[in-house]
Amino acid sequence: MDIQQLVDKGFPVKEYPKDAIIYEPGMRPRNVYFIQSGEIRMVTVSDEGKEFIQGVFKTGQYFGEPALLVNRPYLAYTIANKKSQIIPVAKADFFNLLKDDADFSMDLIQVLSNRLFYKSMMLEELANEKAEHRLLTIINYLMEDISSGDILKVTRQELADMTGLRVETVIRGIKLLTDKRLIQLKKGKIIKS
Numbered sequence: 001m002d003i004q005q006l007v008d009k010g011f012p013v014k015e016y017p018k019d020a021i022i023y024e025p026g027m028r029p030r031n032v033y034f035i036q037s038g039e040i041r042m043v044t045v046s047d048e049g050k051e052f053i054q055g056v057f058k059t060g061q062y063f064g065e066p067a068l069l070v071n072r073p074y075l076a077y078t079i080a081n082k083k084s085q086i087i088p089v090a091k092a093d094f095f096n097l098l099k100d101d102a103d104f105s106m107d108l109i110q111v112l113s114n115r116l117f118y119k120s121m122m123l124e125e126l127a128n129e130k131a132e133h134r135l136l137t138i139i140n141y142l143m144e145d146i147s148s149g150d151i152l153k154v155t156r157q158e159l160a161d162m163t164g165l166r167v168e169t170v171i172r173g174i175k176l177l178t179d180k181r182l183i184q185l186k187k188g189k190i191i192k193s
Contacts, residue, residue, distance in 0.1 A: 001097070001104045003036050003060060003087065011087045022064075022078040022086065029068040031088035035059050038084020043161070044076045053161040055115065056081070065108065066115075068094065122162075134163045135173040136182055143192045152190040 007013065013036055016022060022033060022040065033040075035057055042054040042063060054076050057063045067074050068091055089097070098105050121141065138159065142152055156174070160167045174190070177183045184193045 001034065001062070001101070001107065003034055006034055006087045006089065007036070011089060011093070013085050013087050016080040016084045016086060018080055018082050020080045020084075022080070023074050024077045025075055026073050028073055029064060029071070029091070031090055032062055032065045032068055032094045033078070034062045034087040034089060036085040036087055038086070039081040040078050040084060040086075041081050042076045042078050051161050052164060053158060055118075056158070062111075065094070066112065131163070131165050131169050132173050132176055134165065135159065135170060136177055138162050139177075139183060139190060143190075146192050148192050150192055151186070152192065154190075 011034075016038070023029075025044075037059050039059070040057045040063060042057070043051040044054060045051055055063070057078075063078060064074070098108065118141065121137065139152065142154060146152060154162075156167050156170045159165075159174075160170045163170070165173070174183065174185070178185050184191050
């Protein structure tokens, strides 16, 4: 869905400052959120307060649709990683978009399928005890969306939050993976070879 189409149709743009919570666990879904600019992370939080990143959504993407489609409360927090402009689209309007735009409907099916694949992959990886293996799997998965020579724009902390590892373990793991030539670093950043 081209975000500009939503603006042209009169959907309002709402601004969220960095660290603002868009929704939290237990809230009933009322909207699907389209990101005009910014970045949003979806996290679950353990009893000890540790965040586990379920996903990161960027400009041009949308989030919140699974709970809305099945009419169940949200299971995670969505938090602005930086100042973001978001277009909330109410349930009835979202369903009208799906009915009226076959391309958008197919896009939604593909987006949901990719997320399901990611969740299945991560469940399998989290069952693996070896931190190095978990780390390599998530790095390879994230690199699928970038071109050869590009930098993987993810922090060590985000890798830790995605894999359930400690930052120190991620740092050691990246060094091991580099030493084994399984990943490539350039000025401390992971790059796709």
